[in-house]
Amino acid sequence: MGWAYNQQQEQPQWDIFADDEFVSVVLKGASRFIPAISAYADEIPTSVTHFAGYYTRTDDNLPVMGELEQGLYVSGAFAGYGTMAGCASGELMAEIITKQQPPEYLKYFSPDRFENAALLDEILQYPSGQL
Ligand SMILES: Cc1cc2nc3c(=O)[nH]c(=O)nc-3n(C[C@H](O)[C@H](O)[C@H](O)COP(=O)(O)OP(=O)(O)OC[C@H]3O[C@@H](n4cnc5c(N)ncnc54)[C@H](O)[C@@H]3O)c2cc1C
Structure with a gap:
């Protein structure tokens, strides 16, 4: 699952993205359209793999x-x-x-x-x- 909820424009950093709430936020968001996921949102299963990246984009979001x-x-x-x-x-x-x-x-x-x-x-x- 992916969710680009951080929409703040920023210069890229090499540091690892460190939003400890990310997995929980994504699971809670996804449970709005896949209700059974809510069972995992408060008790996150182990072995979660999390990766992140930047969207390289223009202000109008066109290439x-x-x-x-x-x-x-x-x-x-x-x-x-x-x-x-x-x-x-x-x-x-x-x-x-x-x-x-x-x-x-x-x-x-x-x-x-x-x-x-x-x-x-x-x-x-x-x-x-x-x-
Ligand atoms: C987290 C995330 C999720 C995404 N999910 C999707 C998705 O589900 N569906 C979708 O359609 N798109 C998705 N995208 C977008 C998609 O990955 C990018 O739009 C696409 O990869 C851009 O391709 P590109 O070839 O233009 O640039 P890149 O893939 O960034 O390629 C640029 C290349 O140039 C190289 N480079 C940079 N500077 C130099 C230099 N000075 N000399 C030599 N080489 C250099 C880089 O190393 C890189 O290999 C996602 C992007 C992110 C970050």
Whole structure:
């Protein structure tokens, strides 16, 4: 089970994530939709394995894909959905690099969007969809 309930923006630290309440919080949260889990929430079974990581993301939670300067491309900031989006992003990057006509929606992923106030306003009116 995973739950990105800590949504504070922060610089990455190498220290081990040390929220002793994490397992309990996740079990209690999950018991809302799998009620039988509540039996474990107050008496956590042994052999719990806990790992953590950072979502590398932009403020609008969309990836950054495109050409930064001639011959230098970026495809990153896939936050919590990069495994799912990997194949589609590869296809888009191939279209960008081989100078094919990319889909119109690629502008929402453009590295230039942060200098385009009108486009950013349009993007930010939608929920970020944070997983
Ligand atoms: C806890 C957690 C859970 C997640 N769960 C899911 C999920 O359920 N589903 C999903 O779709 N996505 C999930 N994600 C997101 C997904 O893992 C990422 O979006 C995806 O791995 C990003 O892929 P990437 O290739 O862009 O970057 P990365 O996988 O971060 O790859 C970047 C690589 O570059 C290397 N690197 C960095 N700097 C240098 C350098 N200077 N020189 C050489 N190499 C360098 C790094 O070592 C790394 O191997 C999760 C992420 C986290 C943290």
